[in-house]
Amino acid sequence: MSILNVIKYGDPVLRQKSKEISKINKKVIELVNNLYDTMYAKNGVGLAAPQIGVNLRVFVIDTAFGNEKPRPITFINPKILKLEHPMNSFEGCLSFPDAYTNVRRYKYVKVKALNIKGRPFILEEDGGTLLAKAIQHEYDHLDGKLFVDHCRNRFDTDAILTEKGLPPVDSNYLLDENEMEALIDDTETEEEQQQ
């Protein structure tokens, strides 16, 4: 169990598509333990394997706050089955220290994955909760996508990234989400999260 360095935006490892895990062996268990140790040490809500330099399809999430009992969830070889109801999410990422911006997410997500024992589970989360957004954010990491690819305002996001000493938004990865954008209700509240 170790606290590892989180790879920063700009490193090509964050843009690689990760490979499925074929067997949950000791190495995978150690990787998952390291993800939890590193996520908790950095006060993150979620962490994906590529962020510690391993291009395998696994991420961990814990949305418990402060003194709440931990709620760790491990997602191995996850697949998103359904996304519905676009929303705004004011988001950060442990690979983008102190940089937050508004991105497009869905309120509802249905995902299937394996747990650390290799047992399949299905999780549905609605209402645009931190968990619903974190699942989408972490899942993206496994496909080499990053939260800024979903940014709602490219120029604002560039300014924030520059201020934090990070590279700007990359046009090659910027997602065209016009239909989604049109459906976002901007009267809803915002919250911060680092994943």
Ligand code: NI
């Ligand atoms: Ni992230």
